[in-house]
Every structure is written in C-alpha cells, then in structure tokens.
Amino acid sequence: MGNMEEEKDSGAHKTHGQHESGHEKQVEHANAGGHGQGKAHKNHVQENAKTLGVIAKEAIKEKEQPLHEHLMEISMKRSFLIPSAEIYGASSGFYDYGPIGCLIKKRIENEWRRQFLVRNGFLEIETCMVLPQIVLQASGHVGSFSDPLVECKKCKGSFRADHLVSQQTSESVQNANAQQLVEMIKKYAVLCPNCNEPTLGEVGTFNLMFKTNVGAAEGNTAYLRPETAQGIFLDFGRIFRNFGSKLPIAVGQVGRSFRNEISPRQALVRMREFTQMEIEYFFNPQNPKMENFSEIADVKMRLGEDEASAREMGASEAVAQKIIPNEIMAFFMANQQLFYERVGVPKEKFYFRVLGEKERPHYSLGNIDMEVQSSFGWIETVGNAYRTDFDLSSHAKFSKQDLSVFVEEEKKRLLPHVVEPSMGVDRLFWCVLEHTYRGKSAQKDWEWFDLPPCIAPYDAAVFPLMKKDGLAEKAQEVCRLLRENGLAINYSESGSIGKRYARADEVGVCYCITVDYDTLKDGTVTVRFRNDGGQVRFKIEELAQKISGFSREGKTSLQ
Ligand SMILES: [Zn+2]
Secondary structure, three states: OOOEHHHHHHHHHHOOOOOOOOHHHHHHHHHHHOOOOOHHHHHHHHHHHHHHHHHHHHHHOOOOOOHHHHHHHHHHHOOOEEEOOHHHOOOOOOEEEOHHHHHHHHHHHHHHHHHHHHHHOOEEOOOOOEEEHHHHHHOOHHHHOEEEEEEEOOOOOEEEHHHHHHHHOOOOOOOOOHHHHHHHHHHOOOOOOOOOOOOEEEEEEEEOOOEEEOOOOOOOEEEEOOOOHHHHHHHHHHHHHHOOOOOOEEEEEEEEEEOOOOOOOOHHHOOOEEEEEEEEEEEOOOOOOOOOHHHHOOOEEEEEOOOOOOEEEEHHHHHHOOOOOOHHHHHHHHHHHHHHHHOOOOHHHEEEEEOOHHHOOOOOOOEEEEEEEEOOEEEEEEEEEEEEOHHHHHHHHHHOOOOOEEEOOOOEEEOOEEEEEEEEHHHHHHHHHHHHEEOOOOOOOOOEEOOOHHHOOOOEEEEEOOOOOOHHHHHHHHHHHHHHOOOOEEEOOOOOHHHHHHHHHHOOOOEEEEEOHHHHHHOEEEEEEOOOOOEEEEEHHHHHHHHHHHHHHOOOOOO
C-alpha cells in the first residue's frame, strides 16, 4: 500500500493541539467520518460545535483552540492518555492509558460489568484475540470488512474515497460502492489532499483486519479479532451445555479489538486498537421476552432516525410501537440510558438512532445505535443489533458442527437468535471527559473534571495539613486504614493544601480528607467535597463508611 495517509498524519500526534486546520474544518471532517450525512445532521454538528464552544469558552478564551485539542493536551499532562510509542514519534490510532486514565477506564468497565452482567446473573468470558482465518471467513469479515481506498497517481498517498467525496462534494456516500465513488470522483474532479490536484486513481477496497501468521510454518493465516463478539459465538455450544442447557442465556465480554483504520484521527474516536464491552443474548425466537423487563419498562429514552427528529418515550411504549424490535433490545437500551447518565454523560447529549432498513445488514431484524454529542460532531458509541441466527448458522456451516439446541417448550431443536448490545469503552471515556470538563470559574481558578464518584480515579485523597508535628504520620495511618477497607486512596503531602485540592479536582477526585492539628486532639478529619468545596468533620473510624456512602449516592457537593 506504500505511502499511506497515516504516515503523514503520525507526526501530528507528537504535537497535539498544533493541527493547522481550524475548528470549522475539523468538525466537517468529523462529520464526514461518521455515518448519516443527512443535511439535518450537518446543521446539528455545527450547532453542537457552538454549544460546546460556549462551555469551553471560559477556559480557552485566549487560545481559540477546539475543545478536543485542549482536552488532549490536558489528558497527556494529567496522565489520562499517552500516545503509544511516543518516544519513537507515536503511531497514529494507538493510545496508552496513563495511570489516571487507566483507573478511570477500569472503573467504567467495572460499572458496566456490575450493571449489565452481575446484576442480571449473566456470564462473562475472556476469549483469544488471535483467531484462525476460517472463523473470520464464517463471520464475513474476510470478505467484506473493508473501506474504500483511493490512491493518488502523483504522490502515491492513500485515502478513504468516501471521506474525500463527502468532504469535497454534497453527494451522499452512504452505501456507495467503488464504481459509484469513482464516478463521483471524476464528475466533481475531487482533489488529492496532498497535491491539491485531481490526480486520484481507481477505488479499491482495503480490509480493516490485522493479518498475521500462527507458528513457524507459512500459510497458517490468522487475524487479530475485529470484535469481541465472535469469541462468544465460538464458545456458545460448550457454555450452553455447561450452564443448564436452557434458553435464554447471556454471555458478555470486555476486551481489546483491532481495526486497521486507513486514517485514524479524532483522538480516541477512531482507534486501531480499542476496548469493547459486548453481550450476546441467546434466546428462543418464539419467545423474545425479557425476564426483568418490568424493572426498566418506564425508563425514558430519546429515539429517532436522527437527532432532530428524536423524541422521548418509555421502553415499553417503544416496543409497543415496534420502534424497538423486542423487549430484549429495549432492556439493554434502557440500561444503556441509565449507565450513560450514571457515568456522567447528560441525557440531553445523547440519543438512540434507529437505522433504516437499507442501512442494516440483510440478516438483521433491527439496529439501533447510540450517538453522543462531542466536539467532533455526533459520534456512535453503542450499537444494538438483532442479529437473528446469522452468526451461529454461519459458524455451524463452516465448522460442520451442530450448534442448534433443544428447546423444551417447542419440543424441537433450533438455532437461538441473538440480540447484541455492543459498547465501545474508549469513545465513552472520551465523551465522559468532554462532558465533565469544567473550565476556570469564580469558584475555582483551575480546570477540573466533574466525574461521578463511581468512575473517579480514586475514592478519596488524603493529605496532612503540613508534614511536621506528626501530621504526616497520622495522615499515612488514615490512608492505610482506608486502603485496608478497600478504598482507592491518593496520598499527597507536597505543596500547599490549596494546590493539593486543585490537583485532586484536576483529575476528578470527589473527596479530599485533611489531617490537621484537631485530628491529633480529637481523632476527627475534614472531608472536602469537590464541587462546592464544602467541608465537614468526621471521626476517623466512620470515615470509610461515610466515603463509601457518599460515593454510592453520587454526592459531590456538601450542600
Ligand atoms: Zn497526491
């Protein structure tokens, strides 16, 4: 493939925040990268940019820098993110999570695990990332998991053909095939972004999977998995037999997946290595009921074909109106609604996009994505799909194994159907940063993150007022006690107490515990709440319980 677009791009990652292009252009690009380039969609992106611009204005007034660039700088300064292989110039589309980012990400994953798996008694597995070629032939990824690629005849640069067309023309590129893209490129004399000349050639396809070879002998082709879902289908038969041989059965997985994106940009939005949280819910197609549906029947969601037409309705109403195909998918969507709000994405910042029949794969009986507002435009962060028995029947055919199961009520064997809720962790992490970021204000002379306690990097921070007079020793004792109680504690004794409060705010810690001279006298400490700075004293013995309680309630202000 030679001179890929990314090569040129990779340098930019070293100096995030120094892209030449202005905000306007970035937004346009982001929009082109997503799906659903309707006219309404575009207008909304511009509006979002404005709204987010207002939010960010206080903090970045002088700089006139897009929010995502500013956040990327902060993310690197505060150990949220580190560009992978940074000392070698970084490689585009790969990010490491630094010590603080890693803590937040793990908590997001654990919250998901708790709400989606543990709470419902669903199973969790961890399957291999390297898969033999035949698995991905069966799943369809070898044949059709590709992007349209166009090469410049002059500079030999490679680009996403659909992106260039949608950036430079008003044509809709949704579902356009290679031939149609070539025609549009010719008709509008689409330019090579490097040469600024109409020097683009034919459109080819580029498979997005990373290919490798297993063992020393050649020809044993394998791929890094492009999604965690396939591992669940492969293990289905054995799990079904080992866990009661009864439908429904749900299996989830959290893990890395890999997609060799042609031109990853947009920070964590388009990555080549990323984390997914997926569930396959296997059920009898004659009985698409969800046992705990009543729990969430009234949860309100915004649903529509795009953001402009989305309207709020309850889960059961959406099923009754057949907007959501069944209770099972509605159950997962309602939980996604609650989960997103819980981890800090305000409900007016996301909606569920109902895909039209033409946008869905042929075997699907319903696809509903979640889209979240961001400074890159509306981005897809969750996909829900009613995949019928497509995956199991295909794996049955390729493996020549019988994957059907006996269903008692029907007195016959059948292939279970699946509903697949699939969530990206990294995009969610990024959206949480964007929506919890707070600029400087009259109350706080520093930028901070309004993270909910359930995903804050630490449960609390412990500080001695000063290092001397035995205060540090006492504070270390308090820190040990809390850690023994299972709390994640950040301990710091350097800098003024005001500086330490600021540093805790800057990474989203909700509670700061200070050991002072009164502590030595009466065994009490102060707890400072992040959002209003309000302080209250508690006895050391009751501290662990108090902090856990505030955290459960999501309390971030004293008042
Ligand atoms: Zn060129």
